[in-house]
Amino acid sequence: MPAIPVVLDVDTGVDDACALLLAALHPGLDLRAVTCVGGNAPLADVVRNTLTVLETAGRGDVPVGVGAARPLLEDPVDARHVHGSDGMADLGMAPPTLVPDARSALDLLRDTIEAAAEAGESLTVVPLAPMTNLALLARVHPAAFSRIGRIVFMGGGVEISNATAAAEFNVFHDPEATAMVLDACAEHEVPVTMYGLDVFYEPLVTDVQVAALLEVDTPVARLAAGLISFHHRRFANAGATIGDAGAVGILLEPDAVRTERLPVRVELTGTWTRGRTVVDRRDWSGHLAHDPHGLAPAMVDVALEVDGPRIADLWVRTVGGQV
Numbered sequence: 001m002p003a004i005p006v007v008l009d010v011d012t013g014v015d016d017a018c019a020l021l022l023a024a025l026h027p028g029l030d031l032r033a034v035t036c037v038g039g040n041a042p043l044a045d046v047v048r049n050t051l052t053v054l055e056t057a058g059r060g061d062v063p064v065g066v067g068a069a070r071p072l073l074e075d076p077v078d079a080r081h082v083h084g085s086d087g088m089a090d091l092g093m094a095p096p097t098l099v100p101d102a103r104s105a106l107d108l109l110r111d112t113i114e115a116a117a118e119a120g121e122s123l124t125v126v127p128l129a130p131m132t133n134l135a136l137l138a139r140v141h142p143a144a145f146s147r148i149g150r151i152v153f154m155g156g157g158v159e160i161s162n163a164t165a166a167a168e169f170n171v172f173h174d175p176e177a178t179a180m181v182l183d184a185c186a187e188h189e190v191p192v193t194m195y196g197l198d199v200f201y202e203p204l205v206t207d208v209q210v211a212a213l214l215e216v217d218t219p220v221a222r223l224a225a226g227l228i229s230f231h232h233r234r235f236a237n238a239g240a241t242i243g244d245a246g247a248v249g250i251l252l253e254p255d256a257v258r259t260e261r262l263p264v265r266v267e268l269t270g271t272w273t274r275g276r277t278v279v280d281r282r283d284w285s286g287h288l289a290h291d292p293h294g295l296a297p298a299m300v301d302v303a304l305e306v307d308g309p310r311i312a313d314l315w316v317r318t319v320g321g322q323v
């Protein structure tokens with residue numbers, strides 16, 4: 001099988017770093033570019049963390065584009081209480097020698113999408129952060145957006161939330177952006193998969209696996225172990241999720257996830273529900289025919305179940321140099 005061309009849009013963060021390692025190192029993926037957005041941490045920290053991970057992985061060839069520092073409307077609110085004061089587990093790593101690409105995230109996305117399309121390739125864009133960059137791409141470069149092969153985004157949830165009682169962080173951080181991206185996917189018929197919190201917490205890496213990675217003792221394995229150990233300590237449990245990395249993992253192991261194609265909307269005005277992904281699981285045509293709202297335009301492949309241990313093992317083997 002040829003390697004899958006991918007672009008990651010990140011707010012590096014601990015689990016974004018896990019996702020970057022998998023995308024940068026697994027031979028089944030062809031990481032073409034990475035774009036950064038403010039989210040887990042302020043944009044400057046996100047860019048620095050992203051460059052640090054790529055440098056550690058020996059992937060200085062991958063261009064990194066600097067994108068939006070804040071959401072379209074919402075004030076920026078970070079998640080450093082989850083990811084550490086530097087946004088990436090406070091590992092005290094040396095600053096990167098790599099620098100971002102001269103192009104903005106939007107221009108880098110446009111160029112990368114167009115180049116793949118011209119070569120007859122289907123490029124998968126993997127947003128793992130608030131979707132501000134992708135929303136702006138849809139407005140500034142709609143022709144390029146229409147040439148995306150597939151979007152697999154980490155965000156939202158059917159039954160589970162984290163940022164509020166109703167919403168998941170990436171969507172809550174920029175609800176308008178998520179709504180715009182889903183609308184653009186419907187408009188341009190770009191297939192879209194939602195890897196939400198209902199599966200996000202399933203791929204867990206244990207402290208035993210961390211110990212094995214420390215035995216491997218390479219820069220990548222040490223970074224991977226440090227990321228997971230940080231979350232073991234912060235959440236006081238023996239298994240930490242690789243989070244965003246799961247959305248990358250299902251590209252490599254598509255039969256490890258069960259999805260259903262469902263209408264999805266984003267709540268933008270609810271006092272307590274703003275940022276909720278409203279996933280419509282009704283199946284009786286009578287209800288649908290009498291619904292004053294009508295079906296959501298966006299039909300999304302929503303991940304409902306995942307083989308967590310299988311995806312976690314894929315990640316551990318990759319960062320451990322066994323793939």
Ligand code: RIB
Nearest residue numbers: 013015016128129169170
């Ligand atoms: O809700 C989890 C998501 O928010 C993950 O992408 C995490 O990195 C943060 O961005």
Ligand code: CA
Nearest residue numbers: 011016128129
């Ligand atoms: Ca993220």
